[in-house]
Amino acid sequence: MRLPALLVAAVVALSALAGCSSDEPARPGVVTVGLQEPGTLLPADVDDQAGRFVTGALWTPLADYDPATGKLTPRAAAAITSTDRVTWTVTLRPGLKFHDGTPVTAQSYVDTWQAIAGENWEATPVLTKSLRAKQITAPDATTIRLVLDRPSSQVPAWLSAPGLVPMPASVLASHDWNGFARHPVGDGPFRLADDWAPGTGGTLVRVTPAEGKATEVDLRVGDPVEQYDAVRDGSLDLVTSVAGERHEAMHTDFADRHTTWPLPEAGYLVFPMADPRFADAAVRHAFALAVDRSALEAGPLAHQVDPAHALLPPADAPGERTGTCRPCSFDAAAAKSLLGQSAFTGPTTVYFDPGAGQWTRPLATGVATALGVAVTAAQRPNGRVTGPSTVDLNLASASPADLLSALASASGYSDAGFEQDLTAAESAATTAEAGQLYRVAENQLLRDLPVAPLWTGHGHAVWSPRLHDVTAAAFSGIDLAKLSV
Incomplete structure (x- = not known):
């Protein structure tokens, strides 16, 4: 009599699976989204794609800034202006509120930025090393006034940083940053319904309903391969990353329902300028030419990046680069010849930070083969x-x-002409002029090559036929507010 019992169990199991299959009807206005676990949901400390994606839905930045064009699109700010590039005025839109119902005021930003400046968060250098304002005040509820220590055209770009969004007075008073990261309270188009559940996810609820747009977003943390298959099979609406093993299939499985976008991430090979063995620029160029970037992209980096074609990645570049980036090329013969003309002798070691060994080790092996030295x-x-x-x-x-400043600092590179170019670019009267001068500074770094560009990050997403108007931006990823269902 065991066979019927097994049959009954099998029927029950199949019925349970059917309840989770693609035949299950989608709930009206509800979108299911797969993502990887965010590192944190404290906006000023986010440095990963998943964290930027979630906090980008929970907050509205002061503005969106496009480095390619210098265009500023106001968001929480109605305007960001200056007559002398020293004193800047930010005018907020009236009626802004946090999800807890408290008002978002100019003082909210001033107090938040003071807290960020005092912590060692990812956004802290934007305030302390880049902006370097002598004074930040709130003359009234909708006005922020900043006085810099020098003229700068880069203030709109800095103030658009997603890490500089405001936090409510409650957490600024308590300093319970960990508690806030579990249930962040922002001012954006979506609020978090309950505490974030690590390993599981959370639910976003649209603050102001909009016809044809998602009213609720069910965020599910999981494996990208399994989530990709779930979107393909119809049991998930959107996945915000595509694993390397599904990269090629993406173009056929989702011919018109996939997208890629540049991420604010890039990889470099940094040379120790104080090391006599690397004092000769020919040695540095030889090592740069010995790196097979395409092999890294298709191999250990699993199609999550693009081989670098410039020093500045697309997410940070002031327009298209004119001319080629010779140090971005792979030319083993030229690399070996160039090194042979120098006094360099091996062996040498390429060092990496935790987590980067999986692509640095193949890089070192390839460089050793190309140059004929022990690496x-x-x-x-x-x-x-x-x-x-x-x-x-x-x-x-x-x-x-x-x-540009960070790369020079990382290698110990110092040059008066380079510093003058950076100063001239920052104090330029127009964004177009600043962009040209930053390209001049980039070209000098490519000539002297204290660092060699390797790769730039990009994001992937695929989605189901029920979604429309899927767009993405470098710093926030997929824009959930624009999704149509």
């Missing part, structure tokens, strides 16, 4: 290193000034 890879020790290092940077703002 190994090792995790970066404490203290000074005696060889090149790989770094992957997450950009906190769309200003090229931040990245």
Whole structure:
């Protein structure tokens, strides 16, 4: 009599599976979204794609800034203006509110920025090293006034940084940052219904209903491969990342329902300028030409990046680069010849930070093969290193000034002409002029090559036929507020 019992169990199991299948009707206005676990939901400390995606739905930035055109699109701010590029005025839109019902005022921003400046968060350098305002005040509820220590054209880019969004007075008084990250209270188009559940996700509810738009978003943390298959099979509406093993299939499975966009992430090979073995620019160019970026992209980086074609990544670049980036090319013969003309002798080590070993080790092996010298890879020790290092940077703002300065600092590069170019770009009268001068500074770094560009990050998304108007931006990813259902 065991067979009928097994049959009954099988029928029950199949029935349960059917309840989770693609035949289950979608709830009107509800969108299901797959994502990876965010590192944090404290907006000023976010440095990953999933975190930017969720906080981008919970907050509205002061403005959106496009580094390619210099165009500023006001969001929470009605205007960001200056007559001398030293004193800047931010005028907020009236009636802004946090999800707890308290008003968003100019003082909310002033107090939040003071808190950020005092912490070691991802957005802290935007205030302390980039903006460097001598004074930030709130003359009235809708006006923020900033006085800088020098003229700067980059203020709109810095103030548009997603990490500089305001926090309510309750958390600014309690300093319970961990508690706030579990249930963040923003001022954006969606609010978080309950505490974020690590490993599971959370539910976003639209604050102001809009016809044809999602009223609720069910965020589900999970494996990207399984989530991709769930979208393909109809049991999930959208997945915000595509694993490398599904990258090629994406173009046929979702021919007109996939997109990619640049992320504010980039990888570099940083040379120790103080090391006599790398003092010769020919040595640095030889190492740059010995890196097969396409092999890294298709191999250990699993199609999550693009091979670099410039020093400045697309998410941070002031327009298209004119001319080619020779150090971005792979040319093993030229690399070996160039190194042979120098006094360089091996062996050497390429160092990496935790988490970057999976692509730095193949990089070192490829460079060794191309150059014909012994090159190994090792995790970066404490203290000074005696060889090149790989770094992957997450950009906190769309200003090229931040990245160019960071790259020079990372390598110990110092040049009066380069510093003059950065100063001239920052104080330029127009965004077009500033963009040209930042490209001049970029070209100098590519000539002297204290760092070699390797790759730039990009995001992927695929979605079901019931979704429309799927758009994405570098710093926020898929824009849930614009989704049509």
